[in-house]
Amino acid sequence: MKLVTFRVGDEHYALPLDDVQSIERMQPIRPVPLSSRHVVGILNLRGVVMTVCDLRSILSTAMAPTGDDTRLLVAGGLGFIVDEALDVIEIDPERVEPRTEAHALITGLIQDGDTLLALLNRATLTQAPQANPGAAV
């Protein structure tokens, strides 16, 4: 299966290629007052108003300042801020070590050379904004 890999903080993550709509450069994001904690705001992506969430916040990683490498991963109609987009790799599904506990966002682990990849669950990912009620009424 083909995976899109990316970096959030010091960790590497992956999503199935089919689940990723596009990877974009960062743009100024309009904040939405009173939105939940993981929601950063909205932006204009080629004529579409898209809601942007911060994967770093969702994965409880320390927030690094936006740099040249920061990217937007578009999946499930939402944009997710990641620290760096890496490669698209092809791996044998057998190599995925399933994960079912704690962090429901991660469905499996893959050893790719000397890096450990955490495979994310797109469905749970797109529910992430709701996970934290935050200030939204």
Added chain:
Amino acid sequence: MSNDYLSMFIDETREHLQAWSDGLMAMERSGDATAVPVLFRAAHTIKGMSMTMGFTRMGEITHAAESLLDGIRTGSLDFSRPLVDILLQALDVLESLLQSVEATGEEAVLDTTAIQKALKAAASASSVATTAATASSGQATAVLPLRHAEGVSTTMDTPVVEQDAVIKKVALQAIALGYNVYEIVIGFTDDCLMPLARFAQWLQQVDLNLLLHTVPDATTLERGDYKGDIKVVLASTQEFDTVGRTLSDISEVVIRSISEWTTESSDVSPRRHELLPSDRHITDDEHVRSVILHALAQGIRVYEVGVLLAPTCQMKAARSMLLFDAVGGQNRLLFTEPHIAQIEEETMDRHILFVMWSKDSLEIVQRAIESVSEIELVELRQWHQEGSEPVRGNNSVAGPTAQGIAPAERKKVSTIRVDTEKLDDLMNLVSELAIDKTRLERIRGEVTHVGLNETVDHMSRLSSQLQELIMSIRMVPVETVFHRFPRMVRDTARQLDKDIDFVVTGEETELDRTVVEEIGDPIMHMLRNSLDHGVETQVERIAQGKPKQGRIELRAYAAGNHVFIEVEDDGRGINRDKVYRRAVEKGLIGSSEPLTDHQVHQLLFASGFSTADQVSDLSGRGVGLDVVKAKIEALSGKVDIYSEEGKGSRFVIRLPMTLAIMDGLLVRIGANPYLMPISSIAETGRLIASQTVHGSEVVIWRGQVVPLVRAHSVFQETGDASASFIVYVSRGDKVVGIVVDELIGQYEVVQRNLHAELKKIPYFAGATILGDGEVALIIDANAFIE
């Protein structure tokens, strides 16, 4: 069979089936057979088309239905409720067959012999007499709860009807239960060819369980050749005026007499209270009668008029005054009911009855009244002198006609089928074009080029027109989703044994097609709610002094940038205590929380809530009001409920009218731009100084004390808080001043939906992309007002 023909067949047949359904509903309500030709044509056309396409089952059913309808049309068959049921069943079978054709191109292999037999049996049933017989045979054993009655002696002044002991007993019981018992003698005009048909027509509107006695008896009426007067004794909850009016509205029927049976309080004997129809005044006022006589004696005409104000009439007093003006002025009025003072104060219902004098002919008066809008002329009689008494004439207004079902008059619009995905793509492209247009408009200010201005102007106009056109293509009248409700309500009401008057208004109101598609289920749910839990049973209603017939209204109307859909019933309303207790049980609220009635009503929308005593099949199983609310909110709408215990409930759904183009005021709050819909803005002004009253900041605006809301702090903005301007927003009587930091300008923008997660925030109705590509949130002013 080519696909094109098949599609056409499906579309047209569906249209005709709809006309069929509408026609039956209308006929059932009006009780007459005026819409039969329409039904006949519908059946006939479907038959022809089905046969050509080779759909034999559909063809056979419609053929049988056609014979049945033909029978009614030519008068050899009488229109009755069982016939409506059979025709509706046939309709259902045809609909399933049509669906199978649509899905597979073929008719489903259904056994249709049952429905065909039923249709044929109904078609060949011998005429009128059967219906009349069924009617009168129900009376000898009147279905009223039997209570042991004392033996009574009767004292009649002039016994016209032989007092059968059984009838007396039953009548007494009826009176004890609160019914009125009437003895009515009806005759028929000389030119009436089918008196028993007319009799049967009247019986449609009478609850046969309450028919106590007829003379002649059932056997004689069954013979079908009886042409004389008929005496009827029946129980009714209606006033004698209403009963008489119902009778007099049937053509060719003449009321010989109506008497009411009453009991003396101390003596149990029934006593006759004679009320002759010619004495039925809308007033007993001797003075009015003498004035009428006086006028008549001078050769001045006197008319008695009855009108109904349209349900949508907002200003009843004004409309009434216009009506009186139309007939010559208030000085023409000899009598009004309700009283003129009541009309002026609008403490009135929709009925107005009045007696007036005029020198004009009846036709002229009729035309004058009919020219007043929002008014329906129901009764118009001329008074004349007979001997030394004034006497009323007959009603010159034709009886109630069938509700509008006119597929024959339906405009023939040429249409094509379009893939909705293509429509959506088209709309997206047009929206992007609009953005570029705005950009161009800005750029041309900076560039000097011959011809650029003109070209950009032209392009702007084209783009705007394109947008409007696309929007209008997407707009669809709610009728497309409303049309299935009358049938559903009727069937459900029958199932529940409730008598419901279902009124639909505003079906022509338009909504975006995607919204219309989705709003059907929530509305259906609300209707079922009213039917099942709202409107009480007939017995309960009578016990409460309510009319036996419950009323459910479905109305749609546009206001400002929104479309409102309301479902209102006059049922039992929300039991506040029950809901409160249930909510405490479910842990939704603390047991000692003080809540207003309205807040308690909102609890119904909470997840997992249900107060249904039994989980009925109709509503309450699985789908709660919380799902309904979620669905409506997913459409960027809002739903609310208003209720008064004992009086009824009203659901109000508010939906955005279109998905796009709105006029907005761009403001800056803190570091960000926000758009406020012009439709909610009353005015803007500068913030000079404010006052604090009871801890709240207010300012005086147009003589009103208006509370201020500092958007900067509500939004927890950072950045400049110059707070220089106030935007006054209003809804109804409420006004709030929203403090913003800068007014940027007025813009026409395309409104976009927000992600579900953001929709939850009440302050924002959507977002938009500005001309320079920046996004801005669109503020929902209502969130500040509430």
